[in-house]
Amino acid sequence: MIEAVKAHPSVGPRVAHPSVSHGSENLYVRGALEELTRGNLDRGMRELLLGPAAAAGGGAAAAGSGGGGGGGASDDGTRVSATLTVNDKQLAAPMRVRLTLCG
Numbered sequence: 001m002i003e004a005v006k007a008h009p010s011v012g013p014r015v016a017h018p019s020v021s022h023g024s025e026n027l028y029v030r031g032a033l034e035e036l037t038r039g040n041l042d043r044g045m046r047e048l049l050l051g052p053a054a055a056a057g058g059g060a061a062a063a064g065s066g067g068g069g070g071g072g073a074s075d076d077g078t079r080v081s082a083t084l085t086v087n088d089k090q091l092a093a094p095m096r097v098r099l100t101l102c103g
Contacts, residue, residue, distance in 0.1 A: 001045055002028065005086055005097065015088040022049060022084050046101055049082050078103060 002020060006012045019029040027048055028037045040048055080101040087094045 001084070001099065002041075011095070014090055015086065016090055018086050018088045020084055020086055022082055027084070045099065046080055049080055 002018055005018055006015055017030045019031075020027045021029075026033060026037055027040050028034075080099075082099050084097045084099055085094045086097055
């Protein structure tokens with residue numbers, strides 16, 4: 001997801017080292033918390049947003065439960081939608097990104 005943001009033609013030039021959060025949970029943070037969140041880079045977004053059981057097909061998690069930290073991820077069984085916050089020192093303010101995963 002971070003690489004997709006950096007590659008986006010209108011956003012990419014404005015971010016160099018983005019941090020990403022969902023609700024109150026830091027998914028990946030540069031700087032002081034980087035060591036604590038680096039492991040999330042190897043996890044899929046579905047798992048990060050809904051938790052390991054939902055990502056493995058163990059059923060849908062309730063909105064905001066699992067790994068999402070209360071950020072309002074919704075899962076209808078085939079699609080997961082969530083609003084992420086992207087922050088970077090080069091941005092004037094945090095940027096909200098609506099993410100929908102299909103399949």
